[in-house]
Amino acid sequence: MTNQQNVVAVDVKSLGLRNLLPPVTKSLSPTELKMLFMKRFEAEKGDNKINGLVDSMRASSPTRIKSSSASIVHHPSALSMFEQIVGASKGKQIVMFLDYDGTLSPIVEDPDQAFMSTEMRAAVRDVARYFPTAIVTGRCRDKVYSFVKLPGLYYAGSHGMDIKGPSKRCKNKKANQGVLFQPASEFLPMIDEVYKALVEKTKSIGGAKVENNKFCVSVHFRRVDEKSWGALAEQVRSVLNQYPKLKLTQGRKVLEIRPTIKWDKGRALEFLLAALGYGNSNDVLPIYIGDDRTDEDAFKVLRDRGQGFGILVSKIPKETNASYTLQEPSEVKEFLRRLVDWKKICTRRRSSTLSCLDIYIDKKFEYHPPTCLIKEGGGI
Secondary structure (H helix, E strand, O other): OOOHHHOEEEEOOOOOOOOOOOOOEEEEOHHHHHHHHHHHHHHHHHHHHHHHHHHHHHHOOOOOOOOOOOOOOOOOEOOOOHHHHHHOOOOOEEEEEEOOEOOOEOOOOOHHHOOOOHHHHHHHHHHHHHOOEEEEOOOOHHHHHHHHOOOOOEEEEHHHOEEEOOOOOOOOOOOOOOOEEOOOHHHHHHHHHHHHHHHHHHOOOOOOEEEEOOOOEEEEOOOOOHHHHHHHHHHHHHHHOOOOOEEEEEEOOEEEEEEOOOOOHHHHHHHHHHHOOOOOOOOEEEEEEEOOHHHHHHHHHHHHHOOOEEEEEOOOOOOOOOOEEEOOHHHHHHHHHHHHHHHHHHHHHHHOOOOHHHHEOOOOOOEOOOHHHOOOOOOO
16 A cells, blocks of 8 residues: 555646656655755756856957946046056056956957067067066966067966066065966866866867866857857856866856966965065055956955056956056057156156156157256267
């Protein structure tokens, strides 16, 4: 005889479980019923994650971002506020931090073709001659170095999880000569496994590109048809679910898998300042220029320190922790050039009683030396 206390009559259709059982009424035990609810819950939870990820992918697309919002603050241009920025550096050492993609180079469909211009390379090289300069990027450190090709810089790849740089810039000679810091080394085998799994999983999705950035994996979807974003998100999730020690983050048209350690571009900025001897110093003015969500960690560090400026590269207003904006890499190049011109003027100031900003005049910020700086023959 059937024990009626252990049997429950369930209308599967009314509970929305038609995908799990045929659309008929049958008797289920409490245990079976619980299992059905758990399956349904997990399925809905998975669907919600995928849908949320696809929505986030759409939001990260430059063509999808709304152009204005009453709640978004319009930050002033770093070019129009140039005098105020350099004026804040009086008695302090400027240290430059630069993102790569979207900052020093334009965002392109093929990440392997994200080359910086010769003029931009010259601007960065000149900046590095006067100020300690670091490239902080989600890219593999070796990869971004192959793009920049400037030996006198610090390079922080994989969102700051792979840092190396020259020793000559250290204020404190004992501070991390030839900086080399890799806080996520134990994750290297796991990252390699995930990279191979994602290459296999995404090969059927046209336009998807998986990039091994050593300490993180990037899945670029800039060339993927929007109709396939859901399938791509599902494949990425299916791989990531097997690695609880990794997390999924997102940038501009890219999904990134990273170790769950508490490390980001903001912490990399703090580490580099300490390596340069400015960890707890008031005599430093960090300037960080970046265009991506991941750069917000660095902007926030500067805001929390009450020291330095974050500059967001974006053509449209966004919620940001940055203090100023630049619209595109061409404006970044202009800002760097102005910074170099200003520093050259300060260097020449030794022979003048005028301040750097007194000499730095004209809308185009051209240099007009006072007569006291002009030598015989027209030289300076």
